Amino acid sequence: MLNKTEKARAELQPGQRQLAQRERALLLMADGRKDDAQLFALFGGQGRELVASLLARGYLVDESPTPPAASPSPARQAPAVSADAFAGPRSMASARMFLFDLSERMFAPRDKLLAQHYRDALREARDLQGMLVVSRAMMADVERLAGSERADGISERLARLLPESALETP
Template identity: 45%
Template sequence: MILQKTAKALDELQPGSRRLPQRARTVLLLAGGKTLEELHGLLGGDHAAVAQELVEQGYLQLTDHAAASTATHPAPAAYPEVPTDGLSTAGTRMYLFDLCERLFANRHEALAQSLRTQLREARDLATLRHAGLSLLDAVQTHAGEERAAALREKLGALLDAPPQPA
């Protein structure tokens, strides 16, 4: 059986939301897509018992491996919607700043500062595209390929669009 995060878990993991103790939050962060055995191997101790409590409280759900591999995973709530009213330089920059803040500001300050600098210095969509690709690389490194792929799909219009004048 595979552990999957519920919407309640994603809400708990948002910056500024701290209803659970740190040990339970650690289990939530690592639980998505793993079995209880894998989680025990990563964390040891009685974290499997904490995971079971989180299942009972509605933060995690157990799914069979076949269902987990074929399920469609909605984009995490941490990702704002991509603007659909055309891609302006200013709008695109603000969208990428927002992503940077939501994903990295609280946990990886040095990385967030580096990404902010790239975004501040970007003066055209081609440079913003480069900054967006840097952000995606950071997401892949810190959150995994699945999250990066979901975000890459949402940002497809930005990353694949030809540069346009501001």
């Protein structure tokens, strides 16, 4: 049975928002009484990856009794790929929504004016090049606020959402 940690409880408090909406929804449901399979089945089967990510990052704890010689199941190990894996088509719209979400999760809690600046800039970016200019500025601020490793990880996720044409070098 999966249960919330103190870190998860803190995340669920008003004004705290570091996780995506699906991760937060899963945390709300993890109460130590629901069967793991119920949580794994959430979000069209993406629940398993989300659980693995939340376990690895310390938001969930597995309180199921396990036999001493048993090795952990794959669902209890950190995922081989990011929990933000994207299976849909690459598109400017998907990338734009990712950037809007990033602005809300990364900047709004720290600097409301900066978050508003990026929301406005993303709304004004009418084409792919304009959106890429905004995304580069956002990555610079992510690096400033959270470090280069975090910025690199976010850049990689963004690259998986952008249309292939945006990734081609001239």
